[in-house]
Amino acid sequence: MMPKVPTTTQSRAKQIVLGILLVAGFAVAPCNAAQYFVDATHGSDRGTGLSPNAAWQHLSSVNRFAHSRGFRPGDEILLKSGERWREQMELTGAPGMNGGSDQHPLRIGSYGTGELPTIDGADSASGWKSAGKGVYQIPMKDPVFKVFVDGDDHPTHALTSQLNFAGGWAPGSTYRMWDFIQNQGKTFLAMQDITTTNRILPSEWYRIGSLPPEQMVSGLENVSRVPGSWFYDARQQALFVHLADGGDPSSHSMQIVHRTYGVFLQGCSHVVIDGVRIIHAAKSGILAAVNPGGGAVGNEYNTVRNSVFWNLGDGTTDWIPSISMSGEGAVFVAAGTAAPTNPALRGWTIQDNAVGEIDSDRFLNYERNGLSITGTADLVLKQNYVSTLNSLGISVFTIHGPQCTTPTIQGNFLTMNDGNIRVSGCIKPVIDSNTITYSYGYGVQIGGNSSSATITHNTIHHIARIGNENAYNGLDCNGGAPDGTLAYNSIAAVWGAEATFEVGCSRWSIHDNVFDSSNNVKGGGLTFYIRQDSIPGLKFENNIYRLNSGTKQQFNYGAGVPGSRPFHDFDWWKQNVETSALQCVAGKDDRRCSFASTAPYSLPTEGFTAVPAVRRFMSTAPRDNWQP
Numbered sequence: 001m002m003p004k005v006p007t008t009t010q011s012r013a014k015q016i017v018l019g020i021l022l023v024a025g026f027a028v029a030p031c032n033a034a035q036y037f038v039d040a041t042h043g044s045d046r047g048t049g050l051s052p053n054a055a056w057q058h059l060s061s062v063n064r065f066a067h068s069r070g071f072r073p074g075d076e077i078l079l080k081s082g083e084r085w086r087e088q089m090e091l092t093g094a095p096g097m098n099g100g101s102d103q104h105p106l107r108i109g110s111y112g113t114g115e116l117p118t119i120d121g122a123d124s125a126s127g128w129k130s131a132g133k134g135v136y137q138i139p140m141k142d143p144v145f146k147v148f149v150d151g152d153d154h155p156t157h158a159l160t161s162q163l164n165f166a167g168g169w170a171p172g173s174t175y176r177m178w179d180f181i182q183n184q185g186k187t188f189l190a191m192q193d194i195t196t197t198n199r200i201l202p203s204e205w206y207r208i209g210s211l212p213p214e215q216m217v218s219g220l221e222n223v224s225r226v227p228g229s230w231f232y233d234a235r236q237q238a239l240f241v242h243l244a245d246g247g248d249p250s251s252h253s254m255q256i257v258h259r260t261y262g263v264f265l266q267g268c269s270h271v272v273i274d275g276v277r278i279i280h281a282a283k284s285g286i287l288a289a290v291n292p293g294g295g296a297v298g299n300e301y302n303t304v305r306n307s308v309f310w311n312l313g314d315g316t317t318d319w320i321p322s323i324s325m326s327g328e329g330a331v332f333v334a335a336g337t338a339a340p341t342n343p344a345l346r347g348w349t350i351q352d353n354a355v356g357e358i359d360s361d362r363f364l365n366y367e368r369n370g371l372s373i374t375g376t377a378d379l380v381l382k383q384n385y386v387s388t389l390n391s392l393g394i395s396v397f398t399i400h401g402p403q404c405t406t407p408t409i410q411g412n413f414l415t416m417n418d419g420n421i422r423v424s425g426c427i428k429p430v431i432d433s434n435t436i437t438y439s440y441g442y443g444v445q446i447g448g449n450s451s452s453a454t455i456t457h458n459t460i461h462h463i464a465r466i467g468n469e470n471a472y473n474g475l476d477c478n479g480g481a482p483d484g485t486l487a488y489n490s491i492a493a494v495w496g497a498e499a500t501f502e503v504g505c506s507r508w509s510i511h512d513n514v515f516d517s518s519n520n521v522k523g524g525g526l527t528f529y530i531r532q533d534s535i536p537g538l539k540f541e542n543n544i545y546r547l548n549s550g551t552k553q554q555f556n557y558g559a560g561v562p563g564s565r566p567f568h569d570f571d572w573w574k575q576n577v578e579t580s581a582l583q584c585v586a587g588k589d590d591r592r593c594s595f596a597s598t599a600p601y602s603l604p605t606e607g608f609t610a611v612p613a614v615r616r617f618m619s620t621a622p623r624d625n626w627q628p
Contacts, residue, residue: 033074033104037111038062040083052111055080059087059119066090070097074104079276082114086123088259088281093267093291093298100270102301108263109274116308116616119262121281122148122255125239133224134246140239140256143177143192144232145282145314146359147241148255154620155279155310158359159241162231163189163211164219171198176234178219180208187211191316193234202326206316257282260318267291267298275306275613278330283318284372285309289334290345292322301347304331306613310356310621313391317367325399328368330355335375337400344377344402351382354617358388362418362466369395370417375402383411385614386420387621392441393417397424397448408432415439418466424448424479433457440466443494447479447504454485461516463494472496473529474515480504482537492516492546497556500529507537516546516584517554525551531560540578545570547583 036049036056043057049065056062062077071077071091079085089108091098100106110117128136147159166175169183175194180187188205197204215222219231220240228244239256241249262278265271265288278285290299309330319326323336330353335345355370370386370393373379379396386393393414398404404426412434414420419441423429425448436443436458443460446453455475465472472495475486482504491498491513498515501508517527525548530538535558547554553567557577574581 032072033076034072035076035078036062036065036071037078037080038083038085039080040085041080043080052080059085059089063090066092066098070094071099071106072096073099073101073106073270075100076107076109078109078111079117079119081110081112081117084118084120086120088121088261088264089119090264091266091268091271093265093269098271099268099298100272102270105270105272105301105303106268107272107274108276109272110276116275116277116613118277118279120152120255120279121259121262121312122146122151122257122279124152125254125256126250128241128249130248131220131240133242134227135220135224135240135242136249137238137240139237140232141237142258143234144230144239144256144258145260146257146280146311147230147239148257148280148311149243149249149252151255151280151311152253154622155356156622157357158311159243160226160229161315162219162222162226162229163215164222164231164233165216166190169200172196178232178234180211189316191319203319203321255280261285261287262312263287265289265299265302266322269298269300269302272303272305273307274303277308277616278312279309280311282314283312283328284332285312285330287318287320287332287334289320289323289325290336299333299335300345302333303349303351304353305349305351306353306611308354308356308613308617310617311359313358313360313368315359315361325374326367327372327374328358329370329372329395330358331371331373332369333373333376335398335402342375342402344375344405346377348373348376348378349380349382350384351380352384352611352613354385354611354613355393356387356389356617356621358391360388360390362390366392366395366397366422369393369422371395373407374398375404376407377403377405379404379407381407381409381412383611384413385611385617386412386414387416388418389416390418392419392422393439394420395422395424396426396429397422398426403427404429406430409434413437417441418469419445420463421445423450423453426450426453428452429454431455431458434459436460436463438462440464441469441472442476443474443491445476445478446481446484447477449480449504451481452483453481455489456485456487458489458491460489460494461492465495473498473500475499476502477505477508477534478502482507484508486510486513488512490514490516493519495520497526497529499527501534501538502529502531503533505531505534509539509541511539511541511543514544514546517551518546518548520548525554526556527554529556529559530566532558532564532566533560540581542580542582543578544582544584 039055043055045061047054049056131137163180166179169181175190179190223231230241260283263286313328317326360368368391370388408430420436422445474491474494517525555568558566
């Protein structure tokens, strides 16, 4: 019997239906698109990967396929739910390989039911032997970046790394990872083994603060002296661990971090990472970098969503020599520093993720962030939960590379960070409807020669500082950010001032905000700090103030002029600067004062727990107490 041949009418009907689907926005997968399955328990690297029954076992099979044949538009790399891979996924872009298209992205996701699939930068370890004084050791050939105790299934604090004092720097000498040296009054840490050196390079050495004399000893002496610490001896190829209670690590689950990333993308565009858990990487959970040479060579139109990150980064930095850039983050989008004239990276979206602890030393720095995004155009950062404990929450910036233009940072929830939202060197950024609460450092920092910022509908309250850090305001404008708008925000109970307009922050419109300085953590109730050189063009209208009744001069207007007296009270402010200003008086039931800082606050995470990634993170993350 002859096969039935479609009539012309049937073929035309199919073409019409296909056209309707395309017009309606339905993406029709290309005919050669494929699904590739990976199962860490039941898979086999001899399989094709093309079905659950023929799934690959290791991410190394994904990497080999990406290198040899390449994934194509519309392909999916699907990791089995509930499984764990102690590996690193690596995709490098090339024409027609390891990327997608507008209608057919390359997707990295999951299949099956259960917990998110986990990419883990740590290996387990056993066979510990006592080295005396509460220290235990194990042979270890691979470099060690971090060590955790019982942290397989929930975030936990990393043990403290100990360093090996190698004396003064001697050109031409050989140094090992975790050696530290002194040179011209400065202290440097070797981030890798350095076999020959004639100068101290940022790709090899990380400058650290001065160390006390008692630490100017061998790494083994340091780890013996400090419970809750570890030292990797690259010369002996041995790891030494001293638990907080001096106990045997064999009675615990130990996580030893060897790998730098969870997912490494270089030059890949139109990639969607959807619903994975990435933990314990030494540097970044996801590093997405341009191809060597910089510019918009790949790394565009990518999306990260519905994913969970914790225990990422370390106490140094990640120098990426191929693009001459450094940094770390749960997600680090690296545009490179080739030239400011290179086009920005377009089309990035990071949405509905949960970012937990970043394993940095606890101080404000710009090397490590929860979400670190450079050199993008039209970035969308939306509805992410960010609680790094130790580092800056969200940083969107440019650094000697492509310009940052029109990023949108919207609807995110930030708590327990050291610095929350930072925008530097960006044109027309929008920071809208974010909640920043029970945190440290500043709420929002804008500067670095940014311009025309729109900061609206944000809630910022209970912001303290750590140690003697000097960034602690609700809004901190400094370093060049003119022509902005600050409107419809509620800012209360910060450490310093509700808002500052410092160097280069003229011509702002500040209207319809609630500024509550009645309970600032620092005390004294300062509302504004405004430098004299930023006063031109500042316009204040219809703002509501709740002030500390015990403080008579809440407005520092015209700072930075020697011999001047820039502190003023509300009456002066209303008469000379903002005639439309309204004041809330404590004790009165006034709707205008509904954001009173004396009202009971609670973490309003209810809306965010509707986001699956946030709900998953909350079910495992321990709560840390905010302490002013």
